[in-house]
Amino acid sequence: MKGAEKLAMREAANCADEVLTALGMETLPVDPFAVATRKDIIVQAADLDSCSGCLTVVGSAYGILYARGLGNEGFERFTVSHELGHFFLPGHPTALFANGRTIHQSHSGFVSADPIERQADYFAGALLMPERLFRGALRAQQAVGFGTVQALAAMCRTSITATAIRFALYADDPVAVIVSKGQTVEYCFMSDAITTRRGLSWLRKGSPVPRRTVTADFNRTASNITGAVEKEGTSMLSDWFDGAPDTEMNEDVVGLGRYDRTLTVLFTDEALDEEGEETGDDE
Numbered sequence: 001m002k003g004a005e006k007l008a009m010r011e012a013a014n015c016a017d018e019v020l021t022a023l024g025m026e027t028l029p030v031d032p033f034a035v036a037t038r039k040d041i042i043v044q045a046a047d048l049d050s051c052s053g054c055l056t057v058v059g060s061a062y063g064i065l066y067a068r069g070l071g072n073e074g075f076e077r078f079t080v081s082h083e084l085g086h087f088f089l090p091g092h093p094t095a096l097f098a099n100g101r102t103i104h105q106s107h108s109g110f111v112s113a114d115p116i117e118r119q120a121d122y123f124a125g126a127l128l129m130p131e132r133l134f135r136g137a138l139r140a141q142q143a144v145g146f147g148t149v150q151a152l153a154a155m156c157r158t159s160i161t162a163t164a165i166r167f168a169l170y171a172d173d174p175v176a177v178i179v180s181k182g183q184t185v186e187y188c189f190m191s192d193a194i195t196t197r198r199g200l201s202w203l204r205k206g207s208p209v210p211r212r213t214v215t216a217d218f219n220r221t222a223s224n225i226t227g228a229v230e231k232e233g234t235s236m237l238s239d240w241f242d243g244a245p246d247t248e249m250n251e252d253v254v255g256l257g258r259y260d261r262t263l264t265v266l267f268t269d270e271a272l273d274e275e276g277e278e279t280g281d282d283e
């Protein structure tokens, strides 16, 4: 993650924490609809086809619309939280409602490259899964891999994808979360145990899904994705990341249904090999 993006993410997290503290909302699950009500923001479902949600302003009155029929409570809550981000984040209202504009249409869920959209996504993640509460819930988990993501998503009432991203950010063990479409990587989030590894190249948006992986095989069958099929296997960290050690990773793969993408969780509870350490037989 680049420096500017990291800074924007931290600013979003601090802002979300301040909002929750000011409102005395310090338990999971966080209710973004209640946050809006406390701020006199009217929230309504609407038939939107060109965006996931929008923030409107008339005079000093703000309103949020979110797409009806997303069919996913977690994504609805994320969308409302994204719009709250535009309301609370310093500079957002000024930027979005310049020159008499009264509506901002959002594309939430980490699909946009626009820095203002990405910061609102980070705000949404941090509002629904505040670091302190999320880390506590993560440490209490017995499950591993995708099971951890499912348990945390149930606790936070968040989507699988948004939860998996937070899981990657806060896991102590080596964890990478990859979202792919067909044979192309859309994005990847990694835990510190991977990002701080020297000489390892990060997986970029648009990279091909490595061929010898469970994910590559899984994505060849469209019904795996539409049918939300789950599959488990293993792959090597070095299959995914150039310059990574040959550490065997568990690879949990799940089809994201209507979202038409695949979520991959790579994880191990073993530390990555020391750099330069001989792992094979010397002879």
Ligand SMILES: [Zn+2]
Residues within 6 Å of the ligand: 082, 086, 104, 105, 106, 107, 108, 116, 117, 120
């Ligand atoms: Zn937006």
